[in-house]
Amino acid sequence: MTRKTVTVFGATGTAGIACVDELIRQKLFDVCVLARKPGQQEKASNGMTHSEATKRKQYDEWTRQGVTIKTVDATSVEELIPALAGTSYLVSCVPINATESQYPLIWACKEAGVERFVPSEFGAIYEFEQYWPTNTSHRVMARQKAYIRRVIETTGLDFTIIPAGLWPEYYMLEPVAVMGDGNEKVAWSSGPDVGRIIPHILAHPASRNAICPVAATAYCSWNELLEVRERVLGRKVDRYYWGSEQWRAAYAKQPPGIISLLMAIGVALTDTPAGMSLFGNWNKTFLPEFKGTPLEVVFRDRVEPFVEGIRAALVASGELAAATTSK
Numbered sequence: 144m145t146r147k148t149v150t151v152f153g154a155t156g157t158a159g160i161a162c163v164d165e166l167i168r169q170k171l172f173d174v175c176v177l178a179r180k181p182g183q184q185e186k187a188s189n190g191m192t193h194s195e196a197t198k199r200k201q202y203d204e205w206t207r208q209g210v211t212i213k214t215v216d217a218t219s220v221e222e223l224i225p226a227l228a229g230t231s232y233l234v235s236c237v238p239i240n241a242t243e244s245q246y247p248l249i250w251a252c253k254e255a256g257v258e259r260f261v262p263s264e265f266g267a268i269y270e271f272e273q274y275w276p277t278n279t280s281h282r283v284m285a286r287q288k289a290y291i292r293r294v295i296e297t298t299g300l301d302f303t304i305i306p307a308g309l310w311p312e313y314y315m316l317e318p319v320a321v322m323g324d325g326n327e328k329v330a331w332s333s334g335p336d337v338g339r340i341i342p343h344i345l346a347h348p349a350s351r352n353a354i355c356p357v358a359a360t361a362y363c364s365w366n367e368l369l370e371v372r373e374r375v376l377g378r379k380v381d382r383y384y385w386g387s388e389q390w391r392a393a394y395a396k397q398p399p400g401i402i403s404l405l406m407a408i409g410v411a412l413t414d415t416p417a418g419m420s421l422f423g424n425w426n427k428t429f430l431p432e433f434k435g436t437p438l439e440v441v442f443r444d445r446v447e448p449f450v451e452g453i454r455a456a457l458v459a460s461g462e463l464a465a466a467t468t469s470k
């Protein structure tokens with residue numbers, strides 16, 4: 144039987160790299176990567192972009208492992224359509240602030256005869272969040288992600304929607320602002336585990352035209368998660384607990400930037416009584432063999448270095464001081 148080809152867009156980002164690496168390891172699909180031509184607009188979810196040299200090294204490594212790299216102007220359907228010929232599944236891992244880059248890609252997929260489009264989601268269940276009462280920058284983004292799913296459906300392409308809950312590394316800067324009372328279970332997926340679970344979801348027949356809300360790393364409460372962090376660090380983790388009113392007030396005072404975006408997520412998760420329980424654990428039912436990275440390892444290898452990086456970037460931009468005064 145000929146193997147299906149999975150093509151990854153936004154491949155050199157956090158979710159993208161882990162997705163391509165897992166596709167290679169899994170050996171179920173032929174793997175292709177769309178490389179955006181040098182000089183195209185560069186964005187990143189955490190504001191820290193990658194250099195051309197870093198990407199080139201990554202492409203060379205993947206080429207050695209049998210991946211086909213196709214370099215395209217990602218804004219041009221004329222270039223995207225031939226590059227997508229032969230692709231069965233397109234996985235998009237574009238950053239949060241480049242959601243709109245997927246429009247030409249969807250059209251090109253339709254024209255190239257691609258079977259399924261997996262849009263860059265990997266957070267809340269935006270289908271619900273788009274209707275949440277408080278208007279924030281995150282709800283604007285949620286509305287666009289929900290709309291993109293409609294666009295995919297309009298083209299007649301199959302889709303797989305993958306909400307992945309909270310990436311713990313984004314919410315661990317101390318004092319940690321817990322969303323709610325910290326007792327309700329939520330889905331946690333570190334960025335690398337998000338990328339790693341995508342090929343497993345795609346290989347499962349139940350993922351066709353489905354919303355598959357996963358907890359790729361852990362399904363536990365904030366308090367349970369912070370307990371593990373305290374064990375790893377060998378000390379108490381400084382934290383406070385905010386309900387929806389406090390999140391809304393903090394968001395209203397915060398100037399635009401990364402902290403404002405994170406506060407908008409706090410608003411989204413506490414804005415309705417059902418907000419916290421909307422994340423699912425699809426993988427527990429459908430992918431029992433998938434093992435998330437143990438939380439101890441996630442904290443040591445991913446969360447703590449990420450928190451230090453974010454802290455340094457926020458201090459450099461002056462944003463951290465603004466956040467401290469808004470508490």
Ligand SMILES: NC(=O)c1ccc[n+]([C@@H]2O[C@H](COP(=O)([O-])OP(=O)(O)OC[C@H]3O[C@@H](n4cnc5c(N)ncnc54)[C@H](OP(=O)(O)O)[C@@H]3O)[C@@H](O)[C@H]2O)c1
Pocket residue numbers: 152153154155156157158159177178179184185186187188189193198236237238239240241244263264265266267307308309310311313334
């Ligand atoms: N729930 C959460 O807590 C949470 C946290 C973080 C992210 N997310 C979600 O996860 C998804 C993936 O985010 P990520 O953090 O993995 O992304 P990321 O690491 O920021 O992605 C960066 C990569 O995106 C590509 N890219 C850069 N600028 C672009 C542009 N203008 N147009 C298209 N592609 C561009 C580049 O790869 P190439 O040059 O190889 O194309 C770049 O290396 C997003 O949808 C985001 O909303 C969720």
